[in-house]
Amino acid sequence: MFCLPPSPFGRGNQKDMTKRFLPVFLSTLAFLFGWHVFTRYSGIPNFILPSPLSVWARFLKAISDGSLQYHTWITLTEILLGLLAGVTFATVLGYLLAKSRALEKVLSPYLVASQAIPVIAIAPLLVIWLGDGILSKVVICALIVFFPVLVNTVVGVRAVPAALYDLMRSLHASRAQILWKVEVPASLPVFLGGLRIGATLSVIGAIVGELVDAEEGLGFLLQVGDFQYDTPMVFVAVFTLIALALALYGFVRALEVRLLKWQDKT
Amino acid sequence: MPPPILTIRNLTTVFPDENGGLRALRDVSFDVHPREFICVLGPSGSGKTTLLRIVAGLLQPTSGQVTFARKQQPRIGMVFQQANLMPWRTVLQNIMLPLEIRGDGDHDAHKKAREMIELVGLQGFENSLPRDLSGGMAQRVAIARALIHDPDLLLLDEPFGSLDALTRERMWTELSRIWQARQKTVLMVTHSISESLFLADRVLVLTQRPGTIKMDLNVDLPRPRRDEMRYTAHFGKLARKLKEAIE
Numbered sequence A: 001m002f003c004l005p006p007s008p009f010g011r012g013n014q015k016d017m018t019k020r021f022l023p024v025f026l027s028t029l030a031f032l033f034g035w036h037v038f039t040r041y042s043g044i045p046n047f048i049l050p051s052p053l054s055v056w057a058r059f060l061k062a063i064s065d066g067s068l069q070y071h072t073w074i075t076l077t078e079i080l081l082g083l084l085a086g087v088t089f090a091t092v093l094g095y096l097l098a099k100s101r102a103l104e105k106v107l108s109p110y111l112v113a114s115q116a117i118p119v120i121a122i123a124p125l126l127v128i129w130l131g132d133g134i135l136s137k138v139v140i141c142a143l144i145v146f147f148p149v150l151v152n153t154v155v156g157v158r159a160v161p162a163a164l165y166d167l168m169r170s171l172h173a174s175r176a177q178i179l180w181k182v183e184v185p186a187s188l189p190v191f192l193g194g195l196r197i198g199a200t201l202s203v204i205g206a207i208v209g210e211l212v213d214a215e216e217g218l219g220f221l222l223q224v225g226d227f228q229y230d231t232p233m234v235f236v237a238v239f240t241l242i243a244l245a246l247a248l249y250g251f252v253r254a255l256e257v258r259l260l261k262w263q264d265k266t
Numbered sequence B: 001m002p003p004p005i006l007t008i009r010n011l012t013t014v015f016p017d018e019n020g021g022l023r024a025l026r027d028v029s030f031d032v033h034p035r036e037f038i039c040v041l042g043p044s045g046s047g048k049t050t051l052l053r054i055v056a057g058l059l060q061p062t063s064g065q066v067t068f069a070r071k072q073q074p075r076i077g078m079v080f081q082q083a084n085l086m087p088w089r090t091v092l093q094n095i096m097l098p099l100e101i102r103g104d105g106d107h108d109a110h111k112k113a114r115e116m117i118e119l120v121g122l123q124g125f126e127n128s129l130p131r132d133l134s135g136g137m138a139q140r141v142a143i144a145r146a147l148i149h150d151p152d153l154l155l156l157d158e159p160f161g162s163l164d165a166l167t168r169e170r171m172w173t174e175l176s177r178i179w180q181a182r183q184k185t186v187l188m189v190t191h192s193i194s195e196s197l198f199l200a201d202r203v204l205v206l207t208q209r210p211g212t213i214k215m216d217l218n219v220d221l222p223r224p225r226r227d228e229m230r231y232t233a234h235f236g237k238l239a240r241k242l243k244e245a246i247e
């Protein structure tokens, strides 16, 4: 479950895949074994550092009573909605900023200043304003995703070669044609780089929100486990989060591999 | 002689820079008649590319006018000094771009693109990406792209600069053929005297920066022009004239 490697999927043959996955698989196995041996012989109590086997047992139990699926679904919903909102706003604003120096001059001081405030510091405020439901988490998630996507959109659109604009204008292309046939594909590599960072951060955003105050979600599960000295539960929640982050990262990587085939192989 | 389709009057271009502006073109005037093939020769930095960009409507001159006879700008096919391909498009897709922008039928576009590929000798590379092409091949794709939408006015910026001698001479023949068969008007920048004498009706020579027209030479060599023509006395005389004007 938590041995998804952060490497591109779908490329290469069976042998390649084995080569790529084998080291990760082996090192994960070695890690689990070391962990097991350590908990077994160090005498550290289970509620401080549970053994991998008790985490596994807790995992099975959380699956069978359906609680893990339920809370994972909640968190995933927050993440996906937050990503959608954050990426949409960042892309639109990023494009406008890239196209208008005047707008950039007006807005960039605010944007930079807003980055000086850690999201963790304003998360409680957002929960007060927006309630302890899913909305506040979606907004926190969107905020944390916003900046890297914005910056990469600006950089990506600015880097579109001027010569391609000349080409399009010599053919009397419309603004929409320039957007879809030049600006989008040309800025895609940098944009997807931003999306990759944003996707990973989105998990953090949702959890920060849930840790402030929530009735459901993996962050809630984590906190309940903490209060009840159910440390194996905390581990289950943490590993599920890692899996979510890796899956999102892997998804964006797969997009990159698919959409950027035309780039020089590096 | 028919009235000009393009009149260029007193073009002057100054690019802003730290010390009072960089003068690229100074008071350039000439007429272009329908179906004329004009070559522009001149030292590096004399404003040849700038001139083409102004005619294409990509750049506003600091002063002066570019006027098209039919009011509206004609359909333009442009080959840039660098191939300027879209790296995410295959050869075929790059060549089809002008038709796509015009919103032409897909089936027809494919057929035309294949004809163009044959014309520039890139059969077998239809689905290659620009990163897998040599410089000369990329430039040939750019030439095919400039021709596919049957433009009235071809603006060519050293289109054959990166081709080997053999391909270049084949492209000269092809370009002459297309120009004659399809009745196009061509404005072509080049560094090569023999290229200009092989192709042009008229050769304009620009001076060092700021470029201004130093010579407007009528090339009265018979067509079709063949390789042997180079060894004639008249060709030699014209070549010497141009050479002296450039130096």
Ligand SMILES: Nc1ncnc2c1ncn2[C@@H]1O[C@H](COP(=O)(O)OP(=O)(O)OP(=O)(O)O)[C@@H](O)[C@H]1O
Binding pocket: B015, B016, B022, B023, B024, B042, B043, B044, B045, B046, B047, B048, B049, B050, B051, B081, B209
């Ligand atoms: N967009 C621009 N901004 C500032 N200066 C420019 C710009 N475009 C061209 N120049 C300058 O104008 C002068 C003429 O440039 P241009 O590209 O037209 O020359 P050229 O005759 O095409 O040269 P070459 O034969 O080397 O291609 C050069 O000194 C160049 O640096």
Ligand SMILES: [Mg+2]
Binding pocket: B048, B049, B050, B081, B157
């Ligand atoms: Mg030039």
